[in-house]
Amino acid sequence: MLSVAVIGSVNIDIVARVSRLPVPGETVTGATLSRFPGGKGANQALAAKRLGADVRLIACVGDDASADEALELLREGGVNLSQCRRVGDATTGTALIAVAPSGENHIVVAPGANRAVTPEATQAIQADALICQLEVPVPVIVQAAQSYSGFFCINLAPAAEIDVTVLQRADLVVVNETEADWYGRSLDACRGVVATTRGSGVATIERNGEIIAEATPPTVDVVDTTGAGDTFTAALVIALVEQQAPEEALRFACAAGAVATTNMGAQPSLPDREQVLAYL
Numbered sequence: 001m002l003s004v005a006v007i008g009s010v011n012i013d014i015v016a017r018v019s020r021l022p023v024p025g026e027t028v029t030g031a032t033l034s035r036f037p038g039g040k041g042a043n044q045a046l047a048a049k050r051l052g053a054d055v056r057l058i059a060c061v062g063d064d065a066s067a068d069e070a071l072e073l074l075r076e077g078g079v080n081l082s083q084c085r086r087v088g089d090a091t092t093g094t095a096l097i098a099v100a101p102s103g104e105n106h107i108v109v110a111p112g113a114n115r116a117v118t119p120e121a122t123q124a125i126q127a128d129a130l131i132c133q134l135e136v137p138v139p140v141i142v143q144a145a146q147s148y149s150g151f152f153c154i155n156l157a158p159a160a161e162i163d164v165t166v167l168q169r170a171d172l173v174v175v176n177e178t179e180a181d182w183y184g185r186s187l188d189a190c191r192g193v194v195a196t197t198r199g200s201g202v203a204t205i206e207r208n209g210e211i212i213a214e215a216t217p218p219t220v221d222v223v224d225t226t227g228a229g230d231t232f233t234a235a236l237v238i239a240l241v242e243q244q245a246p247e248e249a250l251r252f253a254c255a256a257g258a259v260a261t262t263n264m265g266a267q268p269s270l271p272d273r274e275q276v277l278a279y280l
């Protein structure tokens with residue numbers, strides 16, 4: 001079985017369904033409130049597990065009630081949490097999310113314990129693939145990129161300054177179109193491939209600035225887009241490490257990301273492999 005390590009965030013998502021997203025300075029009332037386990041690292045770990053990989057999550061949570069709630073679906077799903085550390089003087093990461101009827105969202109994250117992940121946590125990782133995002137401190141990612149020798153994926157979300165050595169080391173960089181604009185030409189430093197998602201539009205994989213694969217996500221009834229990019233990332237890593245051709249791998253990842261939008265909440269809506277294949 002393919003093995004995947006994920007270094008990343010664990011959050012509790014506090015989600016308000018609103019009739020429309022507020023503009024700055026505006027109050028929108030009438031929302032309904034829910035809580036879901038989330039965090040880009042945790043979502044990607046559970047997505048990879050549901051798609052059939054053996055998964056380990058390297059992360060930090062607070063020593064509070066939200067920690068158990070945030071880890072519940074990972075535990076139930078069989079993600080290895082032996083390197084998930086409780087931090088005494090921090091709260092579990094929290095994301096405040098507003099979701100519109102179109103499925104679009106606004107997300108504000110209070111990282112809390114995610115800030116306590118240290119570069120030491122990245123030592124001696126043994127897995128076929130390592131996935132990182134930018135909700136843990138950048139020095140952790142820099143160290144992971146240096147010390148890990150397998151298939152290395154960096155999902156540059158949320159957009160933040162990143163050391164060029166990380167881009168140079170990456171076998172796969174994943175960005176959405178907003179992040180792609182934010183990073184601009186700096187993504188050219190990637191010596192592997194760059195995958196760009198564009199919501200329901202055409203996703204691409206580029207190598208050396210040349211498009212080598214394109215795919216359009218299947219049409220679905222979108223309820224909540226939270227976690228779609230995380231699902232796409234995990235699925236694309238698995239498909240590429242399985243040696244699927246870029247076009248086939250991208251179609252698989254697009255289908256996985258699309259299925260993840262059909263229910264509320266990031267983790268409750270992560271698909272298993274059969275659900276994804278049904279859309280292909």
Ligand code: RIB
Pocket residue numbers: 009011012013037038039040043094095107109135226227228229230266
């Ligand atoms: O990518 C979606 C995730 O971003 C949410 O689950 C939220 O926790 C934020 O980290």
